[in-house]
Amino acid sequence: MTTATARAHPNIAFIKYWGNASDALRLPVNPSISMNLDGLYAETTVTWDEALPADTLRLNGKDEAGPALERVQRHLHAVRQHLRLTQYARVVSHNNFPTGTGIASSAAAFAALTVAAAGASGQAVPERALSTLARLGSGSAARSVPAGFVRWFTGDSHETSYAESFAAPDHWALVDVIAIVSDQHKATGSQEGHPTAPTSDLQAARVAGAAARFELCQQAILARDFDTFAEVVERDSNLMHAVMMTSRPPLFYWLPATLALMAAVRRWRAEGLRVCYTLDAGPNVHCICIREDADQVRERLWQHSGILEVRRATVGGGAALVNAG
Numbered sequence: 001m002t003t004a005t006a007r008a009h010p011n012i013a014f015i016k017y018w019g020n021a022s023d024a025l026r027l028p029v030n031p032s033i034s035m036n037l038d039g040l041y042a043e044t045t046v047t048w049d050e051a052l053p054a055d056t057l058r059l060n061g062k063d064e065a066g067p068a069l070e071r072v073q074r075h076l077h078a079v080r081q082h083l084r085l086t087q088y089a090r091v092v093s094h095n096n097f098p099t100g101t102g103i104a105s106s107a108a109a110f111a112a113l114t115v116a117a118a119g120a121s122g123q124a125v126p127e128r129a130l131s132t133l134a135r136l137g138s139g140s141a142a143r144s145v146p147a148g149f150v151r152w153f154t155g156d157s158h159e160t161s162y163a164e165s166f167a168a169p170d171h172w173a174l175v176d177v178i179a180i181v182s183d184q185h186k187a188t189g190s191q192e193g194h195p196t197a198p199t200s201d202l203q204a205a206r207v208a209g210a211a212a213r214f215e216l217c218q219q220a221i222l223a224r225d226f227d228t229f230a231e232v233v234e235r236d237s238n239l240m241h242a243v244m245m246t247s248r249p250p251l252f253y254w255l256p257a258t259l260a261l262m263a264a265v266r267r268w269r270a271e272g273l274r275v276c277y278t279l280d281a282g283p284n285v286h287c288i289c290i291r292e293d294a295d296q297v298r299e300r301l302w303q304h305s306g307i308l309e310v311r312r313a314t315v316g317g318g319a320a321l322v323n324a325g
Contacts, residue, residue, distance in 0.1 A: 003047040004119030008111035008319035009036040011143045011150065012176055012286050014233045014278060015214045016240040019197030019207070021154065026139040027161045030210035032152045033217050034143045037176055038316030042108035044093040046116040052088035060094050075110060075137035079117045082133060089117065097311065106190065110137030111144035111319040119321045131162040147318035149221055169315040172224050173291040178311040179301045181257040182283045188251055190281045196247040206239045226290060230269060230276035233288065237278040255283040257306030268300060
């Protein structure tokens with residue numbers, strides 16, 4: 001019986017992942033860019049135990065069955081094959097942020113699960129391989145394995161679709177001030193939403209322009225050019241949600257408070273605050289800003305109705321073991 005615990009951060013995508021070239025391998029149709037969110041994390045302990053008759057999952061203090069357990073079991077099967085293991089695993093995991101509300105809980109969870117499972121095996125698994133394995137559980141989990149500012153390549157096979165850091169956490173002092181307008185678990189999660197992307201008449205156009213937006217965003221981050229960064233990040237977020245809204249069936253994640261905050265952020269930037277918005281598959285608004293402006297952004301957010309909570313996250317490191325033995 002061997003055990004390891006790993007911690008991984010969720011990530012916020014600046015150039016979005018929406019739609020797969022292969023649903024089985026979770027190969028994305030376009031490259032994406034993200035940053036990890038320090039202070040928010042999933043912590044997962046994996047114990048490989050020869051006495052277990054099947055994999056088990058305890059999530060946020062509750063023993064899981066049904067779809068949540070089945071998803072973890074499928075992922076552990078892939079990890080077992082890669083590591084050439086035969087034992088089943090006991091998995092205990094918790095998040096310190098809301099699950100299933102558009103703050104990339106599955107990205108953090110499957111990155112932590114992958115790193116902990118590899119750590120408990122005692123095998124040295126390179127970061128690139130950990131990234132590809134994490135992708136099989138949740139596509140965006142590939143981006144939570146490396147540190148800081150991360151790019152994820154589409155690839156055309158399991159081995160070639162991986163994420164890597166292109167700038168360290170201390171490269172640019174960006175802050176994600178997250179306005180939580182709903183803590184309810186969304187009715188349609190990203191896993192179920194991705195297959196609907198091709199049904200939108202707008203998806204082909206979104207994908208066609210994604211490589212150019214990817215390059216523009218990457219260069220803006222490397223140059224610390226906030227004006228260019230803000231324009232491309234908001235445009236890419238709007239494009240993804242336009243695809244969601246025009247898919248069949250349509251996916252509407254925005255709430256009235258979401259729309260009000262998006263308009264407010266654009267107004268604040270016109271007034272001189274260095275802030276822009278982006279949203280994942282959920283109603284909560286990620287306000288990306290320069291560190292010096294973060295306190296003012298937080299204060300202004302609390303002046304809006306419909307805000308349940310405001311979280312603040314700087315640029316985080318990669319998934320890592322916190323103990324093994």
